[in-house]
């Protein structure tokens with residue numbers, strides 16, 4: 001009797017459980033579909049975002065490269081110059097002083113007159129002279145300085161043409177436009193066509209772009225000055241911000257007591273990382289230039305300003321890297337009797353190094369592209385000379401881009417894009433270096 | 446930074462007179478502690494540890510004898526690791542940890558102001574619950590301790606130290622052909638033996654082991670137990686374990702902790718056959734814990 005009752009009870013409770021289980025699986029099944037749907041939707045959003053980003057990137061590259069690739073070549077004229085002491089205005093002197101005061105411009109003009117004896121009018125001649133860049137005279141000067149014995153002989157040189165003729169050759173000037181609205185007049189187009197038929201004009205690699213400083217004439221302007229300026233600025237920034245940032249992070253993370261003061265410092269560092277960069281420029285102007293009297297426009301001052309800007313980024317990244325080192329490693333070293341400093345130097349820092357380097361490189365990439373704070377300390381100056389030391393006046397790549405983008409000459413448009421390409425190449429190189437460095441240090445076994 | 450209350454020199458010199466009854470009032474059963482015995486390597490008197498407000502270890506008095514294996518047993522969270530870590534001042538690195546009372550190594554207070562922690566930890570080595578080899582080569586792992594303490598002046602000497610340490614840890618034959626391979630690439634049991642080799646490479650006088658076998662299979666466990674038995678000849682060993690069998694197998698003395706108190710400390714044989722305290726009896730027979 002009793003056992004039978006128990007039997008019944010058990011079966012009812014078993015039934016209960018069974019029905020409950022089937023109810024649960026039904027509910028789960030009903031929910032499954034919408035769960036999968038939302039997952040698919042989420043994935044689609046993600047893929048969409050990536051596609052959008054890629055499209056933007058491709059667009060960016062296409063426009064920049066499309067606009068800028070022509071800047072890497074420069075139209076040059078093959079000019080045969082019958083050099084003579086009289087034309088140069090130095091008579092029979094051949095010494096350095098004479099070569100210095102020689103009138104190369106006159107010599108170029110003379111050879112252009114020889115080339116087109118039929119051009120006689122004053123205005124026509126002026127137009128003809130204007131078709132060749134000032135760079136022609138510099139090219140002649142360099143050639144003669146190298147070998148003064150050439151004076152009196154015929155010299156054949158590749159000389160750059162004026163930027164408007166360059167534009168004409170690159171097909172960026174519309175001949176159908178009314179003459180008055182064209183940069184190049186009909187007479188000059190006639191001369192240009194004769195050069196083409198003579199086969200003396202052609203495209204050559206634009207060495208000036210990579211060897212010269214800034215210039216008012218686009219065909220003579222180069223980014224080398226700005227690149228060197230950027231280099232010095234970054235070196236100063238790196239040399240200061242990496243050691244200081246790492247030292248600060250190590251102190252805060254490993255040595256500093258945890259109290260209200262360190263909390264305050266931490267909050268402030270986090271806030272500093274979010275301060276607009278131009279504010280650092282103002283600070284640099286007030287402190288480094290006006291108080292410490294550093295030279296204006298110099299990479300040292302720029303590097304110092306960028307150091308200020310970079311420090312919070314590096315400190316935050318380095319602290320995160322230090323935090324991520326497992327405490328068991330510290331315990332192991334301390335347990336063996338290593339001192340705190342030994343533990344940090346031998347074990348913690350090597351493990352944190354990849355993270356620290358990543359933060360530093362991100363900061364440096366920021367610094368490389370930074371314009372606003374450098375404007376404040378005068379690095380926006382027009383600098384023709386290549387800076388020789390970090391104390392010389394200089395500009396940097398992004399500021400150079402800004403300056404060129406602001407210039408009215410057509411030929412600066414393509415040079416702006418070319419400079420952007422060079423800047424991007426720098427950035428890619430730096431990031432690649434970062435990846436390599438990280439790989440090298442990241443032997444996390 | 447840990448705040449450590451150091452005792453006055455008077456107390457250091459005469460712990461037995463400083464707190465003769467504190468020990469017994471805590472209710473510790475077993476051999477009555479009067480003072481550091483002849484063969485006591487480490488002795489604790491009324492040692493308490495606080496983590497901030499939390500009183501994790503409550504007035505423990507205990508002698509650890511030289512060339513013996515002492516096992517600490519007790520339910521989880523009873524303060525075994527806490528006590529073990531206070532024996533080589535590893536608690537110093539825990540924020541807000543505070544140690545009071547006396548812990549003496551060879552009769553000298555290790556929390557005294559003049560004691561150098563670096564030197565103390567060279568004398569009292571530690572093997573952690575989780576194997577924690579450095580992410581460096583096997584050789585470097587073992588050589589690190591001797592190097593920072595300047596125990597080997599030439600490469601040959603260092604090679605000898607590394608080899609003998611690995612041999613004593615029973616790992617030499619397995620790794621002798623790949624000393625330049627990463628220590629983290631070994632199996633869990635091998636890593637633990639590497640950590641033991643690393644600890645004995647600096648020739649400490651005392652080795653503290655916090656559940657060294659908790660992550661190991663029975664074979665690796667047996668190897669390490671064998672090793673502990675061998676090491677006993679030259680070292681004083683303290684081992685924390687959750688395994689009654691292990692405690693019974695490897696130790697000569699056993700201390701039973703409960704809720705931060707040392708309940709009983711006695712010969713292992715005595716503890717497992719005839720415990721004086723009913724808490725101990727309950728624990729070893731598996732009624733709680």
Ligand SMILES: Nc1ncnc2c1ncn2[C@@H]1O[C@H](COP(=O)(O)OP(=O)(O)OP(=O)(O)O)[C@@H](O)[C@H]1O
Nearest residue numbers: 496499501519520521522523524525526527528539
């Ligand atoms: N760093 C710490 N901060 C605060 N409290 C701690 C800390 N470490 C341990 N405790 C506390 O101290 C008490 C004792 O911990 P302990 O690690 O010594 O236990 P245990 O006996 O080793 O336990 P188990 O067998 O689980 O390892 C526990 O209640 C624990 O919560």
Ligand SMILES: [Mg+2]
Nearest residue numbers: 525526527655
């Ligand atoms: Mg523990």
